[in-house]
Amino acid sequence: MNKQFDLSRVINRDNNILQLILITVVIFAVMSWLEPTKFLRYYNFESISFIFPELGIVAIAMMLAMLTGGIDLSVIGIANLAGILAGVFFTKLLPGDPAAGMAGEIARVAAGVMLALGVGLVAGALNGLLITRAKITPILATLGTGQVFTGLCMVLTGGPAIVGFPAYWGLIGNGKLFGIAVPLLIFVAVAMVIAVLLTRTSFGLNLFLIGTNPRAAVFAGLKSDRMVLYSYMLSGTLAALAGIMLSGRTNAAKSDYGTSYLLQAVLICVLGGTNPAGGRGTVLGVSIAVIALMLLASGFQMMRFSNHLIDFIWGGFLLLVMVLNAFRNRA
Amino acid sequence: MNHLAKLMRRSETAVFLIVLAIMIVIGLINPAFWQADNLFNLLRANVIIGIMALSVLIVMVSGGIDVSFPAFAAAAMYLTVLAMNAYGHEGVLLPFIGATLIGLLCGLANAFFIHTFRMIPLIVTLGSASVVRGLLLGLVGTSIVNIDRMPPALIAFGRSSLEIGGAKLSVMVFVYLGLAVLVWLLLTRTMTGRSIFAYGDDAESAKRVGFNTRRTVYVAYGLAGALAGFAGLLHASMIWLANPRDFVGYELDVIAAVVLGGASIFGGRGSVLGTLLGVFLLVLIKNSLIIMRIDNTWQGVVIGCVIVVATALTAWRDRKTLA
Numbered sequence: 001m002n003k004q005f006d007l008s009r010v011i012n013r014d015n016n017i018l019q020l021i022l023i024t025v026v027i028f029a030v031m032s033w034l035e036p037t038k039f040l041r042y043y044n045f046e047s048i049s050f051i052f053p054e055l056g057i058v059a060i061a062m063m064l065a066m067l068t069g070g071i072d073l074s075v076i077g078i079a080n081l082a083g084i085l086a087g088v089f090f091t092k093l094l095p096g097d098p099a100a101g102m103a104g105e106i107a108r109v110a111a112g113v114m115l116a117l118g119v120g121l122v123a124g125a126l127n128g129l130l131i132t133r134a135k136i137t138p139i140l141a142t143l144g145t146g147q148v149f150t151g152l153c154m155v156l157t158g159g160p161a162i163v164g165f166p167a168y169w170g171l172i173g174n175g176k177l178f179g180i181a182v183p184l185l186i187f188v189a190v191a192m193v194i195a196v197l198l199t200r201t202s203f204g205l206n207l208f209l210i211g212t213n214p215r216a217a218v219f220a221g222l223k224s225d226r227m228v229l230y231s232y233m234l235s236g237t238l239a240a241l242a243g244i245m246l247s248g249r250t251n252a253a254k255s256d257y258g259t260s261y262l263l264q265a266v267l268i269c270v271l272g273g274t275n276p277a278g279g280r281g282t283v284l285g286v287s288i289a290v291i292a293l294m295l296l297a298s299g300f301q302m303m304r305f306s307n308h309l310i311d312f313i314w315g316g317f318l319l320l321v322m323v324l325n326a327f328r329n330r331a
Numbered sequence: 332m333n334h335l336a337k338l339m340r341r342s343e344t345a346v347f348l349i350v351l352a353i354m355i356v357i358g359l360i361n362p363a364f365w366q367a368d369n370l371f372n373l374l375r376a377n378v379i380i381g382i383m384a385l386s387v388l389i390v391m392v393s394g395g396i397d398v399s400f401p402a403f404a405a406a407a408m409y410l411t412v413l414a415m416n417a418y419g420h421e422g423v424l425l426p427f428i429g430a431t432l433i434g435l436l437c438g439l440a441n442a443f444f445i446h447t448f449r450m451i452p453l454i455v456t457l458g459s460a461s462v463v464r465g466l467l468l469g470l471v472g473t474s475i476v477n478i479d480r481m482p483p484a485l486i487a488f489g490r491s492s493l494e495i496g497g498a499k500l501s502v503m504v505f506v507y508l509g510l511a512v513l514v515w516l517l518l519t520r521t522m523t524g525r526s527i528f529a530y531g532d533d534a535e536s537a538k539r540v541g542f543n544t545r546r547t548v549y550v551a552y553g554l555a556g557a558l559a560g561f562a563g564l565l566h567a568s569m570i571w572l573a574n575p576r577d578f579v580g581y582e583l584d585v586i587a588a589v590v591l592g593g594a595s596i597f598g599g600r601g602s603v604l605g606t607l608l609g610v611f612l613l614v615l616i617k618n619s620l621i622i623m624r625i626d627n628t629w630q631g632v633v634i635g636c637v638i639v640v641a642t643a644l645t646a647w648r649d650r651k652t653l654a
Contacts, residue, residue, distance in 0.1 A: 135646040139453060140642040141639065151635055154628045155628045159628070263457055266454060308473070312465025312469055314465075318454065318458035319459070319462070322455070
């Protein structure tokens, strides 16, 4: 087995990856050519490394739901609810004590992180139970719970943003470790854990099988319901993690933050080779797709495109990628 | 007796009884609810969501889902109002035809992607909504056309009402009911309507018995777009302003209303009567929160819970019929 053979095997396993890398390179080249002075600066890439991880984690959460042929339209609601509950915790339940030392502050932030992740886990479990026990279609179940979560955010905040997160909380979204953005490190860790989970454990294998053929999975004796439940719990927890990073970066939490992330997360999944009908998707594909889209967005922002036109480009790109995939599948 | 049993099993009856029960409870809490003014206002609030629900009903019966209609409605409304101002147009017939056509074109674009490339309707309509909204706000503009710049003919049309028992009932309610009858006739009395049901039930079978499925998809999404465009302009004429950012979040309410009305998201099931009742129930719940003095920040939570409970009940019903 020489290297050449290995490479082609990797490409064949998911020929989407090659197409994606190509798209990324083209975007990179075009943007560098159009805006060489602004695009090719260290600062630009550094700011991308702070912003894209939230979106990337939301997209991975979305992909987990898509693997079994579902979708999670409540990820943004969960992310905001987690951030807001943490905000309420920090400002109302356990306000910062100036006398507390560094250890006390870190403990307080850790408690907040646990609370936020717990919210995500419970919210995801609710989604999973509605889908597996009450047999509600994922679209409708998560549409409904998403509305409930966003509604709870409104009730908790009354509309305006919650501010006043502790300094250490901000480090999660703004900090640097060894000169690398903390969000980027979190993203890499999450991506690796999920990739291992999906490709090296029976849980991951089960999800792919359920997504490929739910009926056959039942006949094969897979515990489909439990696996789907776990996948939505994981998806909810990841959404909450994205909420922590978002509120850490902006030092605020609001009921309508990141609403445009929903479409973008779907777009990234589809672009990254995830099949919305289930059974196909890789963390690597999603990771490359999110980077490609972030390069595209930052390039357009430098060319002073309005945000609305960038929305247009997202939507157009989504349709275009779907068309390309349809052609490729037909060939 | 047999008829009664059959009637009780229909989801329309269930929704109707729930509506009745809620109305009685609200009437007990706040008797002002039963005043003709309030009831007529309630009906008026049904119009726009109702027409959009008819649009979603058609798509849902065909086995798809549409989240792009709010964007289409906003585009049709805003472009038409701008065009009316630019040309100083005095009538309302031509603008409504224009808005309907804009919606129709957008809907046909959806159908093109869904049919030609066999794409999932949810993802296509997510994309097309983003495209239309982005183009509208990015290229056409973001400024609201206020009442002082709204075409007077449009405002006059939206204000037309009938005097019944000392209270004014908006004529738009009859426009809505008229459209509902037309959609009902289409779905139940024409071959096209049957083909939409058949396609939604099982696309492959519909094809094999000889339905032109391409035509079915184009008709379903085209009509849905046309209804959304019409509803958009009607909305502007009823609230006397045209905001290109309007209708954000409507997809949730409207889909909820259609599902409440007993339509199945898997296609092949749904009725116009059920949809009208579902819309009425949703609007009733939303408006009653105010009349029952519940803080309206709770609105999202309540609507979300209603969606979850209603879909759980429909799923439970579908499982029972399958078993």
